[in-house]
Amino acid sequence: MHVFELGFVAAVLLAATPILYAALAGAISAQVGVFNIALEGQMLWGAFAAVAGSYYTGSAWGGVLTALVSTALFSVVLAVGAARWHADPIIIAIGTNLLAIGLTGFLLRVLFDTSGSFSPRGLEGLPKMAFLADVPVIGPIFAGQTALVPLAFVLIVAVGLWLKRSAGGLRLRGVGEHPDAAAALGVNVASYQTWVTIAGGALCGIAGAQLALGNVTVFTENMTAGRGWIAVAAVMLVAGRPLWLPVACLGFGAAEALGFRLQGIGAPQQLTDAAPYAITLLVLVATRIRFAKRASLTST
Template identity: 85%
Template sequence: MQILELSFVAAVLLAATPVLFASLAGALSAQVGVFNIALEGQMLWGAFSAVAASYYTGSAWAGVFTAIVSTAVFSLALAVGAARWKADPIVIAIGSNLFALGITGFLMRVLFDVSGSFSPRGLQGLEKMRWLEGIPVIGPIFAGQTPLVPLALVLIVAVGLWLKFSPRGLRLRGVGEHPEAASSLGINVSGYQFWVTIAAGALCGIAGAQLSLGNVTVFTENMTAGRGWIAVAAVMLVAGRPLWLPVACLGFGAAEALGFRLQGVGAPQQLTDAAPYAITLLVLVATRIRFPARRASISTESTP
């Protein structure tokens, strides 16, 4: 079993990419003061809608687009409830997760007359970047990946720098850190929270599409299998520093990729399946993490 070869690095990136997109969604929500634990349900809905659209249209990219749009719409409940009505986002998010689990299983039976998993012949998955083959180092790592894999890394760096250095990014951070001060400056706090929550939903749609059309080409009930919760843990781990998200998420990807290789040498599947989540839990326990307790709870109307 070789874990220091380039194919292992490629497996780590593949496993980590859906969590990277979802954790970026969670980090953006946290920046505006919305503790978003609906990532699991939003990813699951994104995975289902991507497969369904790919099946009906014959295009994987149509599946990705549908996942982005439909998951953004799916996140409206959280956006309206938390940003407009100031309801508890945790309660709404738990309801969203349960709804996503139920509705995807129901629609599988209604639309496709199957249960458990849906993998019809001819289902279009995302194409790989085969044109990178032959390039040293880069080729073995990225040639077998979809374009969404490098996109995740680029987006996290771009968003992290935007939040740190751009005026709008600093304003967005201020909405979450000091909502009263932001409101006093005429910033529409609830507007920022609403649209960032919608954008987070779109990112979860990409995460789900990568999971169901990139990592594999199939949809199975509850196929996210806790990845949304891993993304929540990654957001808590980096404590408001999105540029550190790849470190946290690649750690999860490494644990999952190592688990698959351990299965190849006879390790029990139950042990290897639990390894990524156990490692995440141990990291959270060992690290003193405190999510900002204050959420935006001021008036949503901007001052003139």
């Protein structure tokens, strides 16, 4: 087994991409003061919508568009509840996570008369960038990936730079850091929070589409398997610095890809499956310690 080869790098990117889209959604929501832990449910709904959209339209890109639009609509519950009605976003997010699990399972039975998983013959998966196969170094890494993989990194850089260097980005950050001051300057805080949360839902839709039509070509009940919670941990780890999200998400992707490689040499599946989540717990503990130290320094 050759772990540190270009094929392993490709596997890391494949595993990390859905988490990266979801983490970007959580990061921009956090920038406007809405802590979004509904990433798991939104990604799961996006995965279901992508497969259903691809099945009914006969096009994988039709599935991606279906996932993007429908997940944005799915996130309206959190956006309106938290921004307009000032309800607790944690409670709403937990409710939407549970709703996504139940609703996708229910619709799987109603629309497709099946349960567990859905992968009909002829289901369109996202096309790979096979035209890169002959390019040295880049080819083995990206030829088997979809266009959504490099797009994720482009979006991270674009959003990170926009938040740091543009007037609109600084205004958006101001809404999250000092909402009263932003409101005093005439900024509609609720509107910013609503639309940014909905945009985050659209990103989670793309995350689900990549997971269901890019990483695999199937929908399985609860197939996100905690990836949304890993994205939440990544958001907490970078602490308001979206440009660092690729580092955090690639770390989680490496843990998942390494787990698959270790299964190939006989490691117990239960142990390797737990690796990304064990790392998530360690990240949360480290983040809590860091925040505690920062609070103690501030109080002194």
